[in-house]
Amino acid sequence: MTRVSFSQVSKSFGAVKAVSDLSLTVCSGEFTTILGPSGSGKTTMLSLIAGISQPNTGRIVLGDRDITFVPAAKRNIGLVFQSYALFPHMSIFDNIAFPLRVRSLSAAEIRSRVEDALRMVRLSGLEARRPHQLSGGQQQRVALARAVVFKPDILLLDEPLAALDRKLREEVRSEIRALQRALGITTIMVTHDQEEALSLSDRVVLLSGGRVEQIGTPFEIYHQPRTRFAAGFLGLANFIEGRLDPAGAIVGSEGRFPCASAGERTGVVCGLLRPEDITASPEKGFVRGTVRDVVFLGEIARYGVELDTGRMMTVHVGGAVGRFTEGQPVWLSWDPERIWILPHEGGAVH
Amino acid sequence: MTEETRDQKDAMTPATLALEAASGRPQAPARRQGRVRWDLVLLIAPLLILVVAIFDVPLLNTLYWSTVDDAGNPTTEHFREFAESSAYMRIIWRTLVIALEVTAITAVAGYALAYWITKLGRRLRMVMLGLVVTTFWVSILVRTYAWIVILGNAGLVNRTLMDLGLISKPVQFLYNELGILIGMVNVLLPFLVLPLYAAMVRLDERLLQVAETLGASRLRIFWQVFFPLTVPTLAASCILIFILSLGFYITPAVLGGGKVPLVANMMDLLINRFARWEIAAVVSVVLMAVTLSLYAIYQWIRERSA
Numbered sequence: 001m002t003r004v005s006f007s008q009v010s011k012s013f014g015a016v017k018a019v020s021d022l023s024l025t026v027c028s029g030e031f032t033t034i035l036g037p038s039g040s041g042k043t044t045m046l047s048l049i050a051g052i053s054q055p056n057t058g059r060i061v062l063g064d065r066d067i068t069f070v071p072a073a074k075r076n077i078g079l080v081f082q083s084y085a086l087f088p089h090m091s092i093f094d095n096i097a098f099p100l101r102v103r104s105l106s107a108a109e110i111r112s113r114v115e116d117a118l119r120m121v122r123l124s125g126l127e128a129r130r131p132h133q134l135s136g137g138q139q140q141r142v143a144l145a146r147a148v149v150f151k152p153d154i155l156l157l158d159e160p161l162a163a164l165d166r167k168l169r170e171e172v173r174s175e176i177r178a179l180q181r182a183l184g185i186t187t188i189m190v191t192h193d194q195e196e197a198l199s200l201s202d203r204v205v206l207l208s209g210g211r212v213e214q215i216g217t218p219f220e221i222y223h224q225p226r227t228r229f230a231a232g233f234l235g236l237a238n239f240i241e242g243r244l245d246p247a248g249a250i251v252g253s254e255g256r257f258p259c260a261s262a263g264e265r266t267g268v269v270c271g272l273l274r275p276e277d278i279t280a281s282p283e284k285g286f287v288r289g290t291v292r293d294v295v296f297l298g299e300i301a302r303y304g305v306e307l308d309t310g311r312m313m314t315v316h317v318g319g320a321v322g323r324f325t326e327g328q329p330v331w332l333s334w335d336p337e338r339i340w341i342l343p344h345e346g347g348a349v350h
Numbered sequence: 351m352t353e354e355t356r357d358q359k360d361a362m363t364p365a366t367l368a369l370e371a372a373s374g375r376p377q378a379p380a381r382r383q384g385r386v387r388w389d390l391v392l393l394i395a396p397l398l399i400l401v402v403a404i405f406d407v408p409l410l411n412t413l414y415w416s417t418v419d420d421a422g423n424p425t426t427e428h429f430r431e432f433a434e435s436s437a438y439m440r441i442i443w444r445t446l447v448i449a450l451e452v453t454a455i456t457a458v459a460g461y462a463l464a465y466w467i468t469k470l471g472r473r474l475r476m477v478m479l480g481l482v483v484t485t486f487w488v489s490i491l492v493r494t495y496a497w498i499v500i501l502g503n504a505g506l507v508n509r510t511l512m513d514l515g516l517i518s519k520p521v522q523f524l525y526n527e528l529g530i531l532i533g534m535v536n537v538l539l540p541f542l543v544l545p546l547y548a549a550m551v552r553l554d555e556r557l558l559q560v561a562e563t564l565g566a567s568r569l570r571i572f573w574q575v576f577f578p579l580t581v582p583t584l585a586a587s588c589i590l591i592f593i594l595s596l597g598f599y600i601t602p603a604v605l606g607g608g609k610v611p612l613v614a615n616m617m618d619l620l621i622n623r624f625a626r627w628e629i630a631a632v633v634s635v636v637l638m639a640v641t642l643s644l645y646a647i648y649q650w651i652r653e654r655s656a
């Protein structure tokens with residue numbers, strides 16, 4: 001099947017290094033998400049794979065084919081832009097038939113493949129419409145159908161959900177996932193939305209400033225981030241800095257935070273404690289503080305708790321239990337196992 | 351979005367808009383359909399009156415002249431005179447044919463020029479556009495006479511060709527239809543190049559990129575994506591050029607050497623030499639009827655193809 005690998009790929013636009021010295025492999029049949037803040041080089045990466053632009057250095061290999069300088073038209077890669085990029089002067093049928101006509105298939109074959117593709121994205125019967133007569137979500141699905149109808153080796157999606165409203169986004173999201181599963185096609189999706197990345201992907205590539213920050217399963221990226229950036233980009237984080245006490249705690253000016261032993265690490269470390277891993281209670285816990293800020297979010301409430309040492313902690317409390325009001329004193333506690341020591345932050349590794 | 355909802359939006363501050371969006375309320379509450387906004391009508395009324403006075407009254411006046419005699423009584427006499435002499439219709443026909451030729455040449459040359467400019471580097475692009483725009487600033491009269499210097503028997507082009515030994519006697523560029531075509535295309539080219547250039551650079555580059563990823567060759571991308579998307583602008587510019595060519599006076603007079611009279615030159619004769627205003631009015635009315643019918647046909651085709 002088809003895997004994609006980048007080896008030491010760089011791409012600059014004038015003085016801007018959009019992608020620098022990037023190496024990574026996307027496995028065959030997997031759904032990989034490239035996640036990163038805006039301007040981190042995600043679109044550039046996709047356009048390098050698609051062949052819309054060429055790297056300054058490095059090689060890109062598709063399966064066992066070096067495609068670094070193969071023209072886009074010869075790569076057999078399906079691409080969906082955030083802006084859909086449907087041909088406005090063609091009907092939906094002609095849009096989807098475009099890659100098939102390019103490949104000189106017979107009219108009957110084209111008809112049946114287009115119909116299959118439309119059925120797959122649940123748009124049968126809209127063949128004769130023009131793109132502007134469809135809603136955003138429908139246009140996105142047409143773009144998807146057009147990108148897979150010619151059985152590409154790889155499917156590339158550039159922020160496919162960003163232009164849709166929230167409800168539609170979830171709908172199209174599960175559709176994309178179902179489609180990818182059904183076709184078993186290697187898929188690379190770009191997004192700056194962490195929720196999208198976590199919910200859709202087999203693997204997440206976290207990008208920052210044109211460099212890979214971390215590659216891993218959504219679980220690994222969320223629970224075992226390697227850097228502060230990774231931890232902070234996905235979800236909310238409480239960072240706990242201090243000296244690692246062999247008795248099982250991080251001790252610093254901000255207090256004493258019990259944690260499980262951190263393997264080989266000693267010295268100054270940075271620990272990550274997610275807000276949902278903290279329990280707030282009036283009864284005695286690990287650290288004491290005062291509720292300063294309450295944000296009700298529906299399923300959960302988010303508390304800003306100022307510890308007696310002056311540091312702020314973010315705490316999520318689920319359900320109706322444990323409601324606190326501003327100014328109320330609380331104790332915070334957690335399972336010491338839940339503090340993750342960031343391996344690439346803090347003091348030296350021994 | 352209708353005019354109404356846009357007005358309404360303008361009146362909202364960004365904050366209220368954001369609130370509306372956040373609350374999930376539709377931003378444009380449905381209003382009753384078909385209500386006439388008299389305040390808006392009043393706003394455009396002065397402009398409307400101006401347009402009617404400047405454009406429509408003279409046209410109606412021309413129509414009136416073509417249908418009354420000296421005493422002001424209605425008559426079809428002028429139209430009969432027009433129909434009895436084949437000269438009028440012949441000149442109108444020739445004008446239409448030349449206008450069509452000019453439009454076709456301008457379209458092909460202008461499309462190629464505009465396309466070429468979009469492919470240039472930034473600086474060169476500015477220079478080329480500058481050159482195209484500059485022609486607007488030089489009087490048509492000057493430019494027309496300049497062609498004599500360039501294309502005349504002892505002109506730049508003929509002398510060069512003869513010195514190179516490519517021809518033995520001068521090519522007759524001027525004082526025939528060819529001269530008129532060259533002069534008119536030159537004058538009208540910017541009217542096509544500028545809007546086409548704008549349409550070409552406005553065109554979403556991602557459409558072309560996506561077509562490429564779908565496997566299309568450059569040629570196919572041009573003919574099936576790029577060109578069709580510029581056709582509306584091309585067609586609109588062609589109509590404009592066609593209509594403008596119908597009224598050319600100086601260029602045919604100078605470069606045609608008076609040997610190829612077109613409608614405008616005939617008008618000049620009718621009015622300034624023979625003082626036959628009523629026949630001139632008839633010619634105008636016929637020409638306008640022909641042009642409007644052509645335009646109607648164009649619109650009809652356009653609507654059917656949309």
Ligand SMILES: Nc1ncnc2c1ncn2[C@@H]1O[C@H](COP(=O)(O)OP(=O)(O)O)[C@@H](O)[C@H]1O
Nearest residue numbers: 013016017018037038039040041042043044045
């Ligand atoms: N065609 C281009 N010309 C100049 N700079 C570009 C171009 N494309 C991207 N860049 C720059 O490269 C960086 C990465 O861009 P991009 O890949 O679009 O990021 P992302 O998709 O992650 O938002 C940005 O700083 C952007 O300004």
Ligand SMILES: [Mg+2]
Nearest residue numbers: 039042043044
């Ligand atoms: Mg992008």
